[in-house]
Structures are given as structure tokens and as C-alpha cells.
Amino acid sequence: MLDNITVIVGPTASGKTDMGVRIAKKIDAEIISADSMQIYKYMNIGTAKPTVDEMSGVPHYLIDEIDPSQEFSVANFREKSEVYINDILSRNKKPLIVGGTGLYINALVQPWNFTKTEPNHELRIEFENIAKEKGNDYLHNMLRKVDEISAHAIHPNNVKRVVRALEVYKETGKPKSQFDLESMKEQLKYNPIIMGINLNRDTLYSRIELRIDIMIKSGLVEEVQSLLDTGYSESLVSMQGLGYKEIIKYIKGEYSFEEAIEILKRDTRHFAKRQLTWFRRDNRIKWFNIEDYKDKEVMELDMIAYLRSKEIICEKRNARNDEECIRNR
Template sequence: MAPPLIVIVGPTAVGKSDLAFDLALKINGEIVSADSMQIYKLMDIGTAKPEVSKRNIVRHYMIDIVYPDEEYSVALYKQDAEKAIEKIYSKNKIPIVVGGTGLYINSIINKVNYSESGPDKNFREQLDNLSNEKGIEYLHNMLYKIDPVSAKKISVNDKKRIIRALEVYYRTGKPISYYQQLSNNQPNTKYNTLIFGLTMNRTILYDRIERRVDIMINKGLVEEVRSLLSMGYDERLNSMQAIGYRQILGYLRGKLGLNEAINLIKRDTRRYAKRQLTWFRNNDRVEWFDLDKIDEEDIIKKIIERLAGICKE
């Protein structure tokens, strides 16, 4: 019988990491992050990584994997995360995958069918040059013409994913959304997977997002971005274009006032949370918990009940 795998998804700032930590303590579990920004070393405040004190108590995997200027892909994530999951099983513990990056989650819970061969460096370099010449919006418009489904999901600032989607199309003749849809219909049978989603009233969630951004600023997000620049990391890197970092770069370059940058971080994070909810709600395998109606302790009890159920099968 396939071993159990718990997956916790939901929008940013909803409380996934805290719940996963408390759950891990109760079920002898360890955590595998599914966050495309927490993989980066030196980027701690703006990525809202779990506190080091918690990571010292419960082992977390897939955090601080690469430096901000290193290439990383969904295919590499799948490979590394599955190794982490196997390591957790080898210790007779239960893996808990937690995060809000839909592509990372899908790579674990589904059979991923689109090409995972090595990148076409020449093609990517051509598109990168085109982006530098005409702007990233130009690439996003190219993608929209061939794959509007993906273009609506991928942020206009996410050059890495835009180029990847264009590469898949020009390699295979089919859009990446086609292959992702195939994957969505083919669960990964290596694991007996339970997927739980967290949600809450939109107004409350947005308030949590705004307070989180304020905390990041108070913890030193501006100094973190300034430090990355001083270490030589190019502001055009995909990692540096993430929400929070991109806006603070605008402030440091004199293009935005600090309050304007902070308000843009809050706005863009709210929009990102909305996209995350849309993504995960399209998966009918997710069992949702509304935090306005049920508290964390009861959610954990229900997850443990579901886990006990599949372990008896």
C-alpha cells in the first residue's frame, strides 16, 4: 500500500506553516516546503520563511536550496522534494508538504507529463535578450497569443515561468497548460495523498497580508534587499523580481517612495492570494477548512482522523 502523504495548501498568510508545524508535532511528521521563493538562500524576510527556532524543532526541507542567481525549475523541485519525502519515510515519520506554489504542489501530487528534459539554453537566451530589448510585457503578450490559459495564471513579472511556457510550446507544439491539464487528471500513485486547503474571509485574509507586510518592513526587508544588491545580485534576476523584493528595489532605485512601495507590496500580495485560491479551488481533491468556522485545533483533529482512516486501508 502506498505510504501516506499530507499536503496543506492555501493562499499566502492564511496560516499554513503554523498549522503544519503544530500538526507535525502531533503525528511525528516533518515538513517539505512547496514555496518557490523559500528555496533561495539569503532571502529570508521577504519570503516569510518559518522561524529558525521552529525549524530546529521540526525538520523542514526545501528551504535555502539555491542562491538567488542559480537556476531552479519545477522538474528540479519535484526531484529534490521526492528525495526529501523518501528520507522522511526512512525515519518512520510522516511527510507534510505545505505551500502555496501551485506548480510545485502539482509536481508532487500528480504525474507530471510535460517535458522535463534539460533547458534549451540558446532559446532561453534569445527570449531573455528579447525581454531586455522590448520588455517583459512583450514576452507575456507572446505567451497570451499561444496560451491564454497560462498567460492569465503567470504574472507579467515572472520572466522565468513565461520563458519556460514559451519553450514548451515551441518544443512540442502544444501549450504548457495542455500538459498541466493532463497532469491534473493523473494523481501520483506513489503516495496515498490527503490534500487539505485553508481559507478564510477575504477581508480578514487581506488584513493579515497587510500586517505581515508591515512586519517584514519592521524586520528589515529594505536592508535585506540592499544587502543582496551589495553582494552583486542583479535586480533583473527572477528571484529579485518576486513580490516584496521588486517593489523595494523600486524604492532603492529612487523610482518609488517607501510608502508607495509598501502599498504596492500589499496590493500585489492580495492579488497573488486571489490567484492562489483560484488555482487550488480548481482541484476537487482538496478538502477545505474555513478558518472562520473551525479553529486550528479542530482542523488538526480532523486531519489526524483522515490519516488514521487511510492507514487502516
């Protein structure tokens, strides 16, 4: 029988971190972060990384894991997550995955089999140069011509993923989306019980703007300047994250301070919208709307009750009930 893993998803600024800690303390869980930016050391303010106080004694993994100069792929995330999940389970604790990076979540809750195509660095440089010279949209249109499904799933500004999809096609003669479809035949390693935190658009956008205002007051500009002074290049994947690339342009004089903040708020709103679009495609997610609750405690109790009801379904050991568990995921 598959081991259960609990997953909490939602857009940025929706309160996932706080709710994750609350639930972890009640169900004796340890948290694995599924956030593509919190993985980096030294990048605290711009990633809204939880503080020691906010973690409230709950162990967190895949936070402050790698240097900003290192590359970290979805495959790396899955590999490291599985190590932590198995360790948590071996100590009779519960793994709780919390985050908003859809690709990371899918790596654990979908039967992805990452293509075995070895990286071709010459090809990558070639495609990256095309993006620099002719623009991200031009590169994205190249992908659309050979792999429309992947192009639809990948935003034009996510150059790294566009390049990877083009690289797979060039190396294998097959679109990456075909590999993805074939991999769906693989079996999941875990039984995911997925809960989502939702809130209306106006409330979400207000939270995003408030969070960014707090980031600025907390020293986001100084954090970015410190990273640059330390020698981290603005071209690094880590430094192209939201909150970093906009402030870099301000530091370089390409934006005024007001422009940088307004663009950061706008792009973060757009990012949250894309996150919701991504997660809403998964009908296994049980959504909890913040506006339906008078306080966090009631919402927390409802989420725990739902979790326990799903665990009961999947705790039966015979083959027939395992099938029932799979149907009810």
C-alpha cells in the same frame, strides 16, 4: 499501496506555517516547505521564512537550500522533495508538505510529467528580449496564439513560465498544455491528503498589510540592500520576488518609500487572490475556515481528526480498499 503525504495549503499570511508546526508536533511529522522563495539562502525577512523558534524543534526541509543566484525549477522541487519524503518515511515519520506555491504542490499531488525538452538558451534569451523590448503582455499574447490553455494558466508577469511554454512549443511543435494533459495518465507516487486554510478577504488583507509592516520594521530594506551589495543582480529570479523587486525600485529611486510599500501591499493582496483561485480548483482539498473557530487549538484538533479519518481509509492493504482510497483522495 501508496504512502500518505499530508499537505497544508493556503494563501500568504493565512497561518500555514504556525498550523503546520502545531500539527507536525502532534502527528510526529517533518515539514517540507513548498514555497518558491523560502528555498533561497539570505532571503529571510521578505520571504517570511520561519525562525528557529517558530520551527519549534520540527525539522524543516527546502528552506535555505540554494543560493539566490541559482535557478530552481518545479522539476528540481519534485526531485528534492521525493528524496526528503522517502527519507522521512524510512524513519517512520510522516511527511508534511506546507506551502502556497501551487506549482510546487501540484508537482507532488498531480501526476505531472515534466517535458523532456532540453533547455534552449538561445531561444530563452530571444523571448526574454522580446519581453524587455515590447512588454510582458506582448510575450503573453504570443503564447496565447499557440497555446491558449497554458496562457490562461500563466500570469503575464510570470515571464519565466511564459518563456518556457513558448520554448516547448518552438522546440516540439506541440503546446505545453498537450504534454500536461498526456502526463495526467501517469500514476501518482503518493496518496495526498490535502487541507487548506481559508479566511475571509478583509481578515486576509489585514494580515497581509500587518505582515508587510512588520517586515519593514524588521529590516526588509536593509536585507535587500545587503543582497545588492553582495553582488546579487536585480535581474535574478530570486530578486524579482514579492518584497524584493519593490524595495529595489525604492533603493534605485524609482519609487518613494511610501509608493514601494503601497505597491508591495497591493501586489501581495493580488497574489493571495491568485493563490486561492489556484487551490480552489482542486476539489480534493478540505478547507478549514479560521473564522469558524474560537481559537487555533480547536482548529488544530479538527484538522488532525480529518487527517486521521482519511488515513484510516487508505491504510487498508487489499486491492479493493486501495481503489477505495483512490476514490476518496
